[in-house]
Amino acid sequence: MTVRNPMLAIEIDRKKALPIYQQICERFRTAIAAGHLRPGDRVPPLRGLATQLNTARGTVELAYTILVDEGYLQMRGAAGTFVSPSLSAAQMQAVAAGGRDDAADVLTTDLVGGEKAPYASPSHATARQRPIAAALSGEPRPLQPGLPALDAFPRKLWSRIVSRRARGGGQAMLAYPDPVGYLPLREHIATYLGLSRGVTCLPNQVFITGGYRATLELVLRSLASPGDRMWFEDPGYLLARNFLAETGVQLVPVPVDAEGIDVERGIEREPAARFALVTPSHQSPLGNTLSLARRMALLTWAEAASRWIIEDDYDSEFRYLGRPLPALKSLDRHDRVLYCGTFSKVMFPGLRLAYTVVPERAIERVERVACSMNTGAPTLFQAALADFIEQGHFARHVKRMRTLYGQRRLLIAHALKQAFGERLTVKLPPGGIQFAVQFAEAADGPVDDVAVATRARQAGLAVLPLSNWYAHGRMRDTPRGLVMGFANITDTTEADRLVRTLRSCLDG
Template identity: 90%
Template sequence: MTVRNPRLAIEIDRQKPLPIYQQICERFRTAIAAGHLRPGDRVPALRGLATQLNTARGTVELAYTILVDEGYLQMRGAAGTFVSPSLSASQMQAVAAGGRRNAPDVSSLKDAVGEKETYTTPNVSTARQPVIAVALSGEPRPLQPGLPALDAFPRKIWSRIVSRRARGGERALLAYPDPAGYLPLRQHIATYLGLSRGVTCLPHQVFITSGYRATLELVLRSLASPGDRMWFEDPGYLLARNFLAETGMQLVPVPVDEEGIDVERGIEREREARFALVTPSHQSPLGYTLSLARRMALLNWAEAGSRWIIEDDYDSEFRYLGRPLPALKSLDRQDRVLYCGTFSKVMFPGLRLAYTVVPERAVERVGRVACSMNAGAPTLFQSALADFIEQGHFARHVKRMRALYGQRRLLIAQALKQAFGERLTVELPPGGIQFAVHFAEAAHGPVDDVAVASRARDAGLAVLPLSNWYAHGRIRDTPRGLVMGFANITDTKEADRLARTLRACLDG
């Protein structure tokens, strides 16, 4: 078999603020989109390209690693690096189309139609609801999902910054906050997202909210109509599902597998849905990453019907295999993605600060709704966070936590395997601060994970039953397991103790 080895001219501009490794990534994506590189083509070797560009080999290696993670390239050891053969003709066309179409489509949203199966209420009984409510609020408990390492947060630095701001006497800190958010913080977020997540946006597109629920409320009040249908990952983030059901959204559960949300199944179930809510970087709760093929398919679906995609990028800063992946929003050429982030996972949840990046065409509408809600977050904490970022503390904190969490997740994984043996499957995802584990089926049938979680709650733990995250949580074939956090496990001794306590809850 003959392998094409096309000559590829890559140029970088050292005057641009965009890092060189990101420029390399962009050049490869453009070449693939234009057809200059085709599936199976060999690309330049790391050392050769580094010499050609007069840059460090590590810079090229970082770019190649990102492109491999995104699904564009495939490394084959000594044989070299190739454009991924799994890129089909339709995916190549989608990538090319995304690169060609830069003018925004200002057409209005189509109304949702059809009589497909939808779900307006979560499948969680009132008897099981307290497990969720107690586990995620109030005093933190061991193994609580979504809780960052409170013991490792730089409290002294944060307290000093907040105190300095409070003593500064700025009158603006005492007045009603700007409904869109504190401008310097919006500027810092826009810069941060461009560098770390590949999201190109301007500060006026960034809206600060008081948490993810407030973000969803702002988006839906701005863009949704009563009875709109929304694709929702199955399993999917339980608290978001509960809130969306309360708003009257018609939820359409779409299955999730190892490649993330199954777009084809979503189209089969409800092609004309107006929204899709997804967690592409670290699927909640299973931890999968949305594949490149499905990212393109999801974007094409949204573009074809002038639909909206809500990207929940809740803990993408923490990835333990390679660098954090670019966001789905970074591939969005038609401005159909609303990107949502939060500081609850990277800082601490009591801060109550989150944000959303709004497509240009929706900025005016969202701005009007934000003003009518008049629910801006406290300016004191916003300004302190802006200082925290500007002074470099945020970047250093993320770097430290990434290393710390990488160690702590291994502690609990090893402890669980030792305590449960074959009765529990532990597959650690490549990122995040929580993960799901699965029970092996017992001789008498599926394990009642709701009962196990309830007993664990009584024992002082905050694990959640995995079956509750599914739309049909109590049918026999629904996977049974637990969702748990690991960020606050400090040492091997604590991990072993928690695993033994959890094991005791399995059999009552």
Template identity: 60%
Template sequence: MPALDAFPRKVWNRIAGHRLRTGEPLAMAYPDPAGYGPLRERIATYLGLSRGVACLPEQVFVTAGYRATLELVLRSLATPDDVFWFEDPGYLQAQLFLRNAGAKLAPVPVDGHGLMVEEGVRRAPDARFALVTPSHQSPLGVTLSLERRMALLEWAGKAGSWIIEDDYDSEFRYQGRPLPALKSLDRADRVIYCGTFSKVMFPGLRLSYVVVPLGAVQRFHAVCASLNAGCPYLFQAGVADFIAQGHFSRHLKRMRLLYAERRAVFVRALEQVFGNRLQIELQPGGLHIVAGLAAHEDDVLMAERARAAGFGIKSLSSWYLDNEPQRGLLLGFANVADAAMAKRLALKLKKAMEG
């Protein structure tokens, strides 16, 4: 969850309100299933400038969240027996979605350099898809090394497979500049790039996007027109204006500083309250902390207790598929406003975990 208290709500209300009041007939008609044209243009420009992704607006499809993106990709490119490399541990929501869709998952372990590509090639050389979070691995937070990026692209090129790059929160990096996306190195057009407005704006918008290879644009068009009737015009137009008027880049700049501060404050409070019961190794970016627990601790139970006390905390071990799970808690820090709140929350969490 991003910092909801720090979102420029007044600006947003003004922009969205203006679109509502102007009452364009377009707002009342069926939207373009591929997305509102000016928003697709803004996204293409933003990706070129900020993520090193060179694409045409025609390659950008606006979707209603990452799982809607996955659905569009699967319906456009997958067949029933396709195998998917899946990071182990990996994003739980994506795992549940793919299992529900009947996809066959090949778990590929993750270490300090990200997805172990060699291991993927050894276990499932003929997989049709690889789902990866290269900028900020979900949930461990590590970055996929350049060597592995090149190996992954080489494998996909040779095997004729697709790489689905989930670039969900790469804008928030606290050491150095955000790294270019994996897609920026993709000479053979094997990478399907996925982004979302959930972290950079707010998740209630339900707006995300996917950049599809040029050769697949027609296929995606046909599928998205038959799948649903697109995302609501008003929010798309509002986001396009928010970007065009410079609010988006200002907001990102502010949030980078704010999140770095909030993370430091929250980690300090956790260390004070928990001592070395929680092992916190900070990663360069992201909106959550991975707090390791000793092997004898039941992180699933701890997270359940925390949730019962009102926290939105997840257990690390439940994000594993095959690999020997590490125990730990995934803790969001974006909404921890100050030191007093951090201390209060840390104490409340400790109490909740004790049952």
């Protein structure tokens, strides 16, 4: 089948293994390289091209999204879609020189209608991940999401505890760690969760890991099969999405609204999914709380066909309006929820300690996989953390930080409103150490939040573009904004200075 216009011929071959959306991307790149399409040329509309190719509109839409993100196309709303006028001669030559089709090995996720579409091609995902990784690792930078107040952590106290353990802990502190975790720490976590999160569990249900990614890997290696489908919040946690796409799990984006993940939409899109990954206490990145009705609906969905819910409870300790909400796991009467927590937010991310509470029926499988992976976290830090908790320092630290963050979140909110006015919507969530703000649409269309975040990064700030957290982030109706942290803002002067810098990045 062939589509022709005066400047472009697109051919697709349904017998080829290469998915149709990738073939469309390949044809556009080739046309640009050959000079059949030049910067500023208009390309066929989505619906028209889909009709002529006899394929779903979503397939063409996804191809265009990839090409927009790669810089080849530019969407101008009602005016149509055009070859990007900013394509330089050097870029055109690079395409012509035979740049490979990076979408060839993309991992896919099933969408409504039975067609498969990508979360991102490897090149697209990598391009997104580079600035994300730069913003979230290495030397801490202002407004970095998910970063606790490093200035307020009791480092001297922690150093004494670690040193004491290193001196008196015996050879066990230096040997290979237990793959399932240091038992005293597992016991303390079980007690803590029962008191603070309403999660009733035994120590042998608690598995210690080297971070949230390691937790997901342990869970999926233990319980998932190749091709299993997983509901994933849309928008949802970026780094988890990118990692999961590498595992072979087929991600099904499910919309999020003010009540959290829309369970009914999830059932419509993929009723046979085996997993759902959710952030019910503080949705990442929007900050919404999963309503009780949605919680019960999600549990009912899981119970009906022995599905698994992965609950990421990453920063629930910090709530500023009312008491911390009980975990989804506390409502789980049929043992279908795997509860995941981390010490990166309540302690510091360099500790690299996280944990998961698995249902009793899954203990044997998870333990077997944990032993085969043999990637236990360092015993020295686990033992020191167990001491930190046992001696009451952990509870006191969390209490102090809850008060401190409640003050610092107001500083940044006030500064943002003063600097941006009506150009930015600031709605502080009731908890967490980061939040998302949304840009008002400009006269010439949506704000390019990726460009704003890039300029902010060049100015030394670590904000992230909100649109990247969506499955199809470059569509015109995708909310545009920024995701930022506030835990390390020390006073009004600093808040005003940082926000003025950020404001200068809005208009370039």
